Amino acid sequence: MPTLLLVRHGRSTANTAGILAGWTPGVDLDDTGRAQAAALADRLAGIPLARVVSSPLERCRQTLEPLLAARPELGAPTEDERLGECHYGEWTGRPLAELAKEPLWRTVQDHAAAAAFPGGESLRELSHRTVSAVREWNGRIAAEHGEDAVWIACSHGDVIKAVVADALGLHLDHFQRISVEPCSVTAIRYTPQRPFVLRTGDTGDLGSLAPKSGPAPVTPAGDAVVGGTT
Numbered sequence: 349m350p351t352l353l354l355v356r357h358g359r360s361t362a363n364t365a366g367i368l369a370g371w372t373p374g375v376d377l378d379d380t381g382r383a384q385a386a387a388l389a390d391r392l393a394g395i396p397l398a399r400v401v402s403s404p405l406e407r408c409r410q411t412l413e414p415l416l417a418a419r420p421e422l423g424a425p426t427e428d429e430r431l432g433e434c435h436y437g438e439w440t441g442r443p444l445a446e447l448a449k450e451p452l453w454r455t456v457q458d459h460a461a462a463a464a465f466p467g468g469e470s471l472r473e474l475s476h477r478t479v480s481a482v483r484e485w486n487g488r489i490a491a492e493h494g495e496d497a498v499w500i501a502c503s504h505g506d507v508i509k510a511v512v513a514d515a516l517g518l519h520l521d522h523f524q525r526i527s528v529e530p531c532s533v534t535a536i537r538y539t540p541q542r543p544f545v546l547r548t549g550d551t552g553d554l555g556s557l558a559p560k561s562g563p564a565p566v567t568p569a570g571d572a573v574v575g576g577t578t
Contacts, residue, residue: 350497358384359530370440384531389414398497430481437468475510496559515543
């Protein structure tokens with residue numbers, strides 16, 4: 349089955365400010381994040397890519413810009429709302445230092461499966477929509493590009509941790525044990541029996557992830573998929 353490269357967006361202005369951005373519009377990469385995005389294109393240079401799918405939020409689209417400029421054959425990324433950031437509801441836009449004093453904070457850290465954000469979604473809902481999205485895309489890419497295809501999904505920290513927890517067979521309560529740095533790459537290969545987590549939160553060289561059987565074919569992207577979360 350294809351190999352999924354989960355890319356967390358580069359460092360954003362909200363990351364720098366310690367703000368929970370959520371779906372707040374206009375949150376861009378900062379200078380460090382833009383440098384990370386440029387380096388990502390070089391890190392992926394030796395890996396043939398069949399498809400690029402992205403959260404619709406600006407910081408993810410900006411992270412992909414240098415890569416797509418270097419690989420015009422990929423076309424525009426396909427946006428899927430199911431890969432968007434968690435809907436944090438009333439927590440959106442608030443400082444993390446302030447949120448850490450809320451009783452719900454400990455639930456989010458220690459018992460994530462019971463956490464639901466006021467006016468937003470629960471972490472169970474986040475997990476369901478994001479895992480469903482990547483598994484659906486993986487099957488589609490296998491059918492279109494073959495079993496050795498490699499594809500990218502650019503998303504957010506909590507999204508990626510939820511997908512990794514599922515792939516590892518971890519209860520959602522344990523997803524906070526997973527670390528995903530800005531502009532890191534997490535690689536998962538799905539098989540008919542089970543997923544294999546090849547890398548988690550990798551910020552270094554990625555050359556060994558290239559398929560051994562040669563490049564996967566590329567289909568121009570750009571169609572939007574409407575789905576059901578930093």
